[in-house]
Structure formats: structure tokens, C-alpha cells
Amino acid sequence: MALTGKQHERSLALGALVSPWTVPAGLPLLFVVLDLLAGGQDGIPDSQIAGVFAAFLMFGLPFTYAVTLILVMPVALWLRRKQSLSSAKLCLWCILLGPITMYGYAWLLGGRPGELLEPEGLLLSAAYGLASGIVFCLVSGIRLVAR
Numbered sequence: 001m002a003l004t005g006k007q008h009e010r011s012l013a014l015g016a017l018v019s020p021w022t023v024p025a026g027l028p029l030l031f032v033v034l035d036l037l038a039g040g041q042d043g044i045p046d047s048q049i050a051g052v053f054a055a056f057l058m059f060g061l062p063f064t065y066a067v068t069l070i071l072v073m074p075v076a077l078w079l080r081r082k083q084s085l086s087s088a089k090l091c092l093w094c095i096l097l098g099p100i101t102m103y104g105y106a107w108l109l110g111g112r113p114g115e116l117l118e119p120e121g122l123l124l125s126a127a128y129g130l131a132s133g134i135v136f137c138l139v140s141g142i143r144l145v146a147r
Contacts, residue, residue, distance in 0.1 A: 007085040009141025012076050019136035020068050023128045024060030028053040059109065064132070067101045072136065086146040091133035098129020 032049060075093050079085040099116060102125035106113035115121050136142075 007080055007083070007143060007146075010139065012073065012080070012140050015076075015136040015138075015140030015142070016068050016073050018139045019072075019132050020061060020064035022132045022135045023064055024056045025053075026131065027060070027128075028056050060105070063101075063105055063108070067097065068132075068136075071097055071101075072133075076136075076140075076142075084146040085142060087134075087137035087142045087144045089146070090137055090142060091130055094129040094133030094136070095126045096129070098127070098132075099125040101125075102128060 028049065031052065072090075072094065076085060076090055079089055099122050102121075103113045103116050105111075106116055116125055
């Protein structure tokens, strides 16, 4: 589908509605896949997977909706107003937000946010931001680069 003069094909609100599910729903699924690849060792016991998934949705989903509405949507709307909305720019913004929001999330839950400042933590949380940004852009039909 060619975008002639349009910055996106679908509503940005649709992207904001769907993309927050990426990390809270995807993270437990990633744990399950990693557990399967490890042969069921050193992972989350099968009996606890549903509980972990529910916890991620219960705590992670409201937090990621807040991040999307407060930090992602305003930037998307601003870029659109400037006629420079693109997946590349919005995903770069989401990559930068990933470590910041994961740090905040860990801090709020009383975890160890300092571990997120280590190289592996920064890369993983940036990847979460990128994944959310990609889903936002795909669902909204945002073009790859600004014309």
C-alpha cells in the first residue's frame, strides 16, 4: 500500500490501543520460549506461568498505557503536525524511552532498577521499546521514512 501524501493509513489511537500489550504480554511469552529452549530447566515452573502472565498484565499493562498516552502519543502527534511522522523517528523515540520506562517500572515495583543500567539491561529494555514502537507503527500504518 503506497502512502501518497499520507503519513499513516490508520488511526494513531488504534496504535496506542494495541501497542501497550507488546511488552506485558510479550515478556511472559518470551520467558516461556526461553524456558522451552532451555529444556524446561532454570525457568519459571509450568504451574506458575499463568500467574506470571497475569501479574505482567495487571501491573505492566496500565503502566505501558500510561507511557504510551503520556510520552508516545504526544510525540507522534507533534511529528504528524510537523509533517515528519515516520516509523523510523517514532521507533527511535521508543528505543530511547525503553530503558527509562523500564527503570521507572522496576523502581515502582520495588525491584532492582540499578540492574537495568548494566549493558544487558539497557539493550533488553531498548529492545522492548523498539518492539512497542514497531507494533504502534504497524498498527497505525505509519510510513517508514518521512517524505
